[in-house]
Amino acid sequence: MGGNEDRISRSLKIYQCLLRLFPADFRDAYVGLMRQAFCDQLRDAVSTSDRFMLWLRTILDIFANALEEHMQKKWGQVRSFVQPSPLDRPLRWLVLFCLLTLAAFYLYRKMVMTISIDLVDLLLERTALEMGSPILRILRHGYLHSVVFSLLLAGFQAFLFKNTAISSGRWFLASFLGWLAGLIAATQIWALVGPSLTGILWQTSPALLARADIILETLVFGLLIGVAQLWAVWKRLRLYGLWPLVMVASISLHQLALYNLYARSEMLIQLIFIPYLISGLLTGLALVLLLPSEVTSEREAGPAPTSTRKIP
Amino acid sequence: MTGGMITSLTNAEFHILLALSRGDKHGYAIMKWVEENPGAAIRLGPATLYRTIRTMLGKGWIEELDERPDPQIDDERRRYYRITGAGRVGAAEEAERLAKLVSLARDSGFKVLRYS
Numbered sequence: 001m002g003g004n005e006d007r008i009s010r011s012l013k014i015y016q017c018l019l020r021l022f023p024a025d026f027r028d029a030y031v032g033l034m035r036q037a038f039c040d041q042l043r044d045a046v047s048t049s050d051r052f053m054l055w056l057r058t059i060l061d062i063f064a065n066a067l068e069e070h071m072q073k074k075w076g077q078v079r080s081f082v083q084p085s086p087l088d089r090p091l092r093w094l095v096l097f098c099l100l101t102l103a104a105f106y107l108y109r110k111m112v113m114t115i116s117i118d119l120v121d122l123l124l125e126r127t128a129l130e131m132g133s134p135i136l137r138i139l140r141h142g143y144l145h146s147v148v149f150s151l152l153l154a155g156f157q158a159f160l161f162k163n164t165a166i167s168s169g170r171w172f173l174a175s176f177l178g179w180l181a182g183l184i185a186a187t188q189i190w191a192l193v194g195p196s197l198t199g200i201l202w203q204t205s206p207a208l209l210a211r212a213d214i215i216l217e218t219l220v221f222g223l224l225i226g227v228a229q230l231w232a233v234w235k236r237l238r239l240y241g242l243w244p245l246v247m248v249a250s251i252s253l254h255q256l257a258l259y260n261l262y263a264r265s266e267m268l269i270q271l272i273f274i275p276y277l278i279s280g281l282l283t284g285l286a287l288v289l290l291l292p293s294e295v296t297s298e299r300e301a302g303p304a305p306t307s308t309r310k311i312p
Numbered sequence: 313m314t315g316g317m318i319t320s321l322t323n324a325e326f327h328i329l330l331a332l333s334r335g336d337k338h339g340y341a342i343m344k345w346v347e348e349n350p351g352a353a354i355r356l357g358p359a360t361l362y363r364t365i366r367t368m369l370g371k372g373w374i375e376e377l378d379e380r381p382d383p384q385i386d387d388e389r390r391r392y393y394r395i396t397g398a399g400r401v402g403a404a405e406e407a408e409r410l411a412k413l414v415s416l417a418r419d420s421g422f423k424v425l426r427y428s
Contacts, residue, residue: 022359030366033339034358036389040340041358061357069363 008042011051015058021066023073321406324356324364325373329403332374332395339365339391365393373399 015038019031038058045051123129321329331337331345343356356364368374377392395403 026363026366030362032389033391034362037340037343037358037361041343057355057357061359065357065359065363 008039011042011055012039018059018062021062022069026069321402322364323354324360325368326403326406327354327356328361328364328368329373329395329399329406332393333400333403336377336392336394338393342393368399371398372396373402 012035016031016035019027019034022031041054041058042051045054124131327346328342330349331342334345337345339358339361343358343361347355365374369376373396374393375396377394379392
C-alpha cells in the first residue's frame, strides 16, 4: 500500500511539473483542481496498463490544452482543436492508402540512395570497414530499411483503421508501437547485423551517434508520430488538414537528427534535408487525398451552420 | 450570467451538461460519469474538463456551488457545479438537434442502432 502511495506521489510531482505548461492565470485558478482530479484517476488506475494509458491520455490532454490556452491568450478566441471524441469509423480506401504510403517511402528511399552512396564512400575512406562488410551492404542496398519501415507502418495503420478504433488510447498505443518498431528495426538493424564490426566502428568513427542517441531519437520520432495521429483522432475529421502538417513536421524533425549524424561526419550534404521533406510531404499528401468523402464535401460546403438562439 | 446566447455546444460541453443534469457533481465525478456512461464514448482529461468548465461558467450554463452536498465525506478542496436554466435549455436543444440528425440519417437509409 505504501508503494502505491509512493507511486502516486511521484506521479503527482511529474504532473505538477507538466502543469507549468499552462499560462500562470489558468494555473492559479485550476491547478489544484486538476491535480485533485488526476490524483483520483491515479487511485482508480489499478493495473500497470491502466496507469500507462492514463499517462498517455494525460500528457496529450495537457499538451493540447496548454497549447490552445496560450493561443487563446495571444490571439483571443481560437477555434478549438481539443475534441475528446474518438474516431468511430474506419477510413475508406484502406488498401490504396497503404499503397500510397509505401510508394511515398519507396520514393524517399530512392532519392536517398544517391546520398547513401556518398556516405558509403566516406565510411570506406575514414574507417576500417571493407567493401563487403554487412553494414556497407545494407547502406548500399538501403531498400531493406524502406521495406521494413513501410511494411510495419502500413501494416499497423491498416490494422488500426480496419478495426475502427473506438478507444483513442488503444489507437495511439498501437500506432506508437508500430512506428517505434519500424524505426528501431530500420535504424538498429545495421548495428545488429555485425556486433563485432560495430564495436570497431564506434571506436574508430566519431561520425556515428552512440546507441543511446539512436534509441532516443527513435523514441522521440515514434512519440511525435503517435501524438500526431492521436491529434487527428481527437479533432475527428474536421481539422484533418493539420494532420499532414504535423506528420511532415515530425518526419522533418527526425531527419534533422539524422542530418546531425551526417554533419558530424564533416560531410557537406545540407541538401539531404530536401528528400526527407519531400517524403514527408508525399505522406501527408497521401493522407489528404484519401480523406473520406464526407470531409471533402464538408470543406467544399464551408463551415457548418450554427444555430443561434436566445435563451429566455 | 444566465440568459446568454447559446450557439452550439462542443462535445465536452454537452457531456458535462448531461452529467450535471443528473445532479450536482464535482470535477472528477463529472469525468467518471462521462467515462462510465456507455452512450458517451469519450473521456475527458482534467485539462479539457476544467477549461470547458471555465468557459461554461463564463457563459452561465453552469454555476459553482458555495456549499458541498456532504461535507462530512468529501474533500473540502473539491468544487461542485450545478447546471443552470440556460444550460438546461441549451442541452435540451442540442439533444433535439442530434435527434433530428439521427432521424435524418435513418431516413437517408443508414442503419442507426438503438441504445437502451
